[in-house]
Amino acid sequence: MQKIDLLSLLFPKKCILCGKRVNNIICNHCFVAISKQNLFHLQNYSHQFFQKHLYMFSYEGEIRKIILNYKFNNQSYLLDYFVEIIIKNEKICRFLKTYDIIIPVPIHKKRKNERGYNQSELISKVIAKELNIKHFTDVLVKTMNTTPQSSLTKNERFANSKNVYKIQNIQKIKEKRVILFDDIFTTGATANSCARLLKENGVKEILIFTIAKDILKN
Numbered sequence: 278m279q280k281i282d283l284l285s286l287l288f289p290k291k292c293i294l295c296g297k298r299v300n301n302i303i304c305n306h307c308f309v310a311i312s313k314q315n316l317f318h319l320q321n322y323s324h325q326f327f328q329k330h331l332y333m334f335s336y337e338g339e340i341r342k343i344i345l346n347y348k349f350n351n352q353s354y355l356l357d358y359f360v361e362i363i364i365k366n367e368k369i370c371r372f373l374k375t376y377d378i379i380i381p382v383p384i385h386k387k388r389k390n391e392r393g394y395n396q397s398e399l400i401s402k403v404i405a406k407e408l409n410i411k412h413f414t415d416v417l418v419k420t421m422n423t424t425p426q427s428s429l430t431k432n433e434r435f436a437n438s439k440n441v442y443k444i445q446n447i448q449k450i451k452e453k454r455v456i457l458f459d460d461i462f463t464t465g466a467t468a469n470s471c472a473r474l475l476k477e478n479g480v481k482e483i484l485i486f487t488i489a490k491d492i493l494k495n
């Protein structure tokens with residue numbers, strides 16, 4: 278949390294959720310309120326390349342505000358909040374630990390350089406360490422710098438996400454149970470493209486794990 282204390286010297290000391298003047302980006306009251314909700318939402322899928330989707334929040338309201346800040350406003354320190362929410366949730370941790378590997382949905386090298394980080398990778402890396410699960414960033418790679426999914430319609434998203442990922446080092450994933458981590462699940466097009474590659478290359482079972490699910494787009 279040291280990082281946040283430093284930043285609070287540079288930025289106005291206001292909770293981004295309730296506006297209250299405090300020393301953190303999110304005040305204690307709001308953080309506790311968020312963590313106390315039921316965050317374990319599990320859906321089963323039978324017609325996709327992945328079997329299950331676990332998510333914590335609906336992509337709306339305050340959560341949407343935090344994720345957008347995290348993703349686009351270079352506020353990667355917000356990751357501490359998400360990590361803390363995940364790590365402190367016993368039910369989620371117990372479930373994630375039944376898997377062998379966690380892989381973040383990759384972004385293109387060019388975009389990673391522009392942004393300075395892959396927001397999903399920052400989170401999955403810490404989760405992997407905390408839960409003692411393997412974390413691989415050299416298995417799934419994004420080969421084309423496509424239009425961001427957020428600017429497209431549902432049909433365009435499926436076309437946009439086809440053939441833009443490639444897989445390597447497949448010996449690392451053979452017969453394994455894999456968690457594919459991303460920040461938001463919208464239509465599932467990205468998740469399914471990645472899951473397809475994993476499945477076709479020997480992965481036994483795939484869980485999609487996201488911070489939020491865009492209920493309106495489903």
Ligand SMILES: [Zn+2]
Pocket residue numbers: 292293294295296297303304305306307308
């Ligand atoms: Zn607050």
